Amino acid sequence: MTSEFNVHNAAGYERLMGRWSRRLAPLFIDFTGIADGERILDVGCGTGSLTFALAKAADLAEIAAVDYSPVFVEEVIRRNTNPRIKVRQADACALPFEGGTFDRALALLLLHFVPEAGKAVAEMRRAVRSGGVVAATVWDHLGGMPGMRMMVDTVAALGESGRELRRRYCFQPMMQPGELRRTFAEQGLVDIAEIELMIRMDYQDFADYWAPIAAGEGPLGKYVAALDATERARTDAAVRDAYEAGRPDGPRSFANVAWACRGKVP
Numbered sequence: 424m425t426s427e428f429n430v431h432n433a434a435g436y437e438r439l440m441g442r443w444s445r446r447l448a449p450l451f452i453d454f455t456g457i458a459d460g461e462r463i464l465d466v467g468c469g470t471g472s473l474t475f476a477l478a479k480a481a482d483l484a485e486i487a488a489v490d491y492s493p494v495f496v497e498e499v500i501r502r503n504t505n506p507r508i509k510v511r512q513a514d515a516c517a518l519p520f521e522g523g524t525f526d527r528a529l530a531l532l533l534l535h536f537v538p539e540a541g542k543a544v545a546e547m548r549r550a551v552r553s554g555g556v557v558a559a560t561v562w563d564h565l566g567g568m569p570g571m572r573m574m575v576d577t578v579a580a581l582g583e584s585g586r587e588l589r590r591r592y593c594f595q596p597m598m599q600p601g602e603l604r605r606t607f608a609e610q611g612l613v614d615i616a617e618i619e620l621m622i623r624m625d626y627q628d629f630a631d632y633w634a635p636i637a638a639g640e641g642p643l644g645k646y647v648a649a650l651d652a653t654e655r656a657r658t659d660a661a662v663r664d665a666y667e668a669g670r671p672d673g674p675r676s677f678a679n680v681a682w683a684c685r686g687k688v689p
Contacts, residue, residue: 435638435639436641439635439640439641440469444469444473447532447681448472451683452476452477454620458481459481461526463485463526463528465488465530466515466529466533467530468496474503474508484507489510491514516542516546524550525551525555527555528548528550530558530560532681534559534596534597540606544606544612548688553688560682562682563598564593564594565593567619567679567680570679575593581658601617602682614687616686619680625674626677628673629663629666629672
């Protein structure tokens with residue numbers, strides 16, 4: 424089951440999202456709860472934002488980090504110096520582990536890119552022992568990411584292709600209030616809790632904001648990369664105008680909200 428997140432290289436992803444997922448990871452860990460000696464499964468590890476934060480947060484027995492993208496897997500392997508971190512390529516909907524292997528299975532910013540998110544939650548539950556925890560967090564694209572909505576609302580005003588992008592972007596799976604909770608319940612998890620986590624995305628200037636998208640990273644970058652030269656120039660100018668908002672180019676800061684949900688395996 425492929426991911427719907429497109430990635431060209433690890434450095435591009437770091438500029439687009441990795442630097443922000445590193446800010447989110449400690450908040451997510453605090454919500455999920457971990458303890459020394461546990462075995463943790465990080466599903467959709469990306470470039471290792473959660474993986475390496477877990478290693479710092481507790482004296483864990485093992486961290487198994489998996490991702491569908493070989494680009495991400497290679498990057499985490501390259502960066503890893505901890506023998507307790509084991510990295511491999513794997514499908515979130517067909518995890519290569521025996522049932523009940525882990526104390527917790529965590530997914531940071533993954534499920535909204537999995538076409539069958541319920542199946543991924545079911546696999547996470549299967550991999551966790553009775554009494555263990557399954558937890559996930561996803562961005563609230565519709566109501567909680569004004570910096571990205573700024574871009575998608577701008578291109579939506581430019582034409583039908585932009586409006587279609589906005590429809591897809593704002594209503595990806597698992598992003599509506601209560602959707603994670605319902606999915607967890609459908610997969611048989613109990614004692615479910617759902618909260619909001621908030622970080623800020625701080626940009627030095629428009630180039631800092633726009634460069635990874637302009638390079639084709641992520642779903643917004645995929646849209647931009649498909650534009651012809653005329654539409655590309657029009658889009659670049661319109662998004663710059665939205666970013667600057669009538670003031671000189673420079674630093675901008677945007678609040679960003681993620682839904683987080685956890686449940687116990689009966």
